[in-house]
Amino acid sequence: MSIITALDTFDIRFPTSLELDGSDAMNPDPDYSAAYLILRTDAGDGHEGHGFVFTIGRGNEVEQAAIDALKDHVLGRDVEKLLGDMGATWKLLTHDSQLRWLGPEKGVMHMAIGAVINALWDLKAKRAGLPLWELLAGMSPEDLVALVDFRYLTDALTPAEALGILRAAEPGREARRSRLLAEGYPAYTTTPGWLGYSDGKLSRLAKEAVADGFTQIKLKVGASLEDDVRRVRVAREAVGPEIRIAVDANQRWDVQEAIDWMAHLAAYDIAWIEEPTSPDDILGHAAIARGVAPIPVATGEHVQNRVVFKQMLQAGALSVLQIDAARVAGVNENIAILLLAAKFGVRVCPHAGGVGLCEAVQHLSMFDYVAVSGTKEERMIEFVDHLHEHFVDPVDVHAGSYWPPAKPGAGNEMLRETLAEYSFPDGPVWKDKH
């Protein structure tokens, strides 16, 4: 028997606000950050579990404190037992009766649980010698269903229905695994579309994106209608009629405002409108979806948990569901959300970018393709070309696709040098900024 001997946390921040990369209508000056943790064991196999919550700067220390608050649930515990029943482990962390008050199941505390859960999955995948997507795609339908907490879901998805979805996908797993390795998984890029960029830079980057093989780009909108109309036109002229252009308002609008604003952009053949309003506003998203049809509504990067996703699906509030690797309580909850999306027949196009979100979320889409929805039709993973150099196993995105990671683990692990250099507030990068 081996036990968890350490849960060490780190406050890692990148001074990205000095560039205008990453700026949008609600987040003008993000410093991309990670509340990061490493789990260690006494197994003597050299394996560690890494996980993180992505934040955009201030408050990263609060998220770190929340991860620290979970230490008692894992330190000294039997590793095989924790990893052997990840469904029970998820409930152990999520249903702590005192910590639950701080959510429940939302915000700082819920994301911290996600980071610990993801670190445990990272450890489990490394011990299995498999990348996470392969580990998950090799599990039996019964074992996958056991990972999901169906509390608050059964009016939309029962365990039996989930089992049915997974069993239906089982016969095609091997063929899809081969196709995935041969074809990759489609990507789209947000690199051209940040608000801070000039029209010239937008046009140049949009053309580069097409040359790089991307078939969809995304533009940030919502700060100025006049600018948005011009920028979408510039982008459309740059990429031609065949490339999809999505727009992202980052929660900027009220319901009617979203409908009115989008009426001015509709002429440019918009692939989707993302986060038109508050991520909490299920009924608002549903009203917007009716008001902007046939433009699809996309949301999810700030949707707090599976209960809100359930309602978004029940209400017809979205037609593009954007999971995020570090917003909900980790891999288990994202599997619940993938199953809900499959039940409702809604496509999943993950949010990524930030720090490490691309590295982490690709595993979930690839698992979904092989073992859940069984399709990558009209699905793609966001790609932003930022900060990948800090990861032990950075994404391989080329020819407009993500290529399946082969290294064991969940993709969460940063380089040791990065953890030292970008440590806040005392790492060398930050020391001279104060």
Add this chain to the structure above:
Amino acid sequence: MSIITALDTFDIRFPTSLELDGSDAMNPDPDYSAAYLILRTDAGDGHEGHGFVFTIGRGNEVEQAAIDALKDHVLGRDVEKLLGDMGATWKLLTHDSQLRWLGPEKGVMHMAIGAVINALWDLKAKRAGLPLWELLAGMSPEDLVALVDFRYLTDALTPAEALGILRAAEPGREARRSRLLAEGYPAYTTTPGWLGYSDGKLSRLAKEAVADGFTQIKLKVGASLEDDVRRVRVAREAVGPEIRIAVDANQRWDVQEAIDWMAHLAAYDIAWIEEPTSPDDILGHAAIARGVAPIPVATGEHVQNRVVFKQMLQAGALSVLQIDAARVAGVNENIAILLLAAKFGVRVCPHAGGVGLCEAVQHLSMFDYVAVSGTKEERMIEFVDHLHEHFVDPVDVHAGSYWPPAKPGAGNEMLRETLAEYSFPDGPVWKDKH
């Protein structure tokens, strides 16, 4: 000009889990706690602003860290400016573009903002020499509307509609103020109904509650159907047919389970079913409301913000709206919620209990009666007889009513001795428990 010179935070915990007071179906062993803060100024008037987030133990230090993360927004700031435009101050804290990522507007970070906002209101009321309810009830409709952030609300409530509600209530303010001072504000009690109590204790406490003048009691349910049926029967036999009995499931059920369970309790004339399922499940609450009618559905103590309350009202998901003083972002957001409730004609019956929630929330109901809804018909504030002795201005509840506080402030201030004695983990109460 005076400035804020200090924001000091405290981790205060009461070892309530040693009793069974406060136990329910989801919170078996709470240690009632407060992440507490004191604001100080250099005005030389001796006034401080006190505020807190109520938690139930573990994680209180995370909430404290979140309050600490807000220091830069108030330290060194002009007191008159901060307090003179509390609408702008609310936006300053809530829309910090980096901290917002940790919610947005929910969970640990949002509650921390609420504590700081409430401390500023406490300071403002003390400087005005008024209890908070009188301070608010004396403000003009225009100034009250300026306290509210209407972002994400305008599809349900516009500033003009809010102004109309407040103006319509204006002529009757003085008469209702007099009635409030003469009659008090109705209370109901949860003291008899905790899950850990024997039938004998339940019956005895229920009879005592009636003798004390309460016309409604509340029982915790949801752990065992058989026990619940028996306990509700015991309570009904104890209080007779005239006293209202509400039940509270503390989020224990899925949608259909709630409907089925309540069918077994309906015979006992249930005043409302509270928190039947996840506080995030607007559509679930609406389905339950249809399924258990005519029993009213009550919820709110865990509803994260005004956007979710808005939808609860839009969907007909509740007919008793339970604001909480320390869950949303403070007085300003609760005013938005009171206005939404008034617009939809839904009665507000605040959640209270915990630590200091009674002391704080009474001000909001009294303000609502005088200046917003203009009625206390079928409305009442929860009362739990716990921990009031730790407050400088403890509630005065007698003859089944809350009696209006007269001391200046918002009711949040704890005794100095309490802050010293119950400090976690080093205060005398906790020191020998480790």
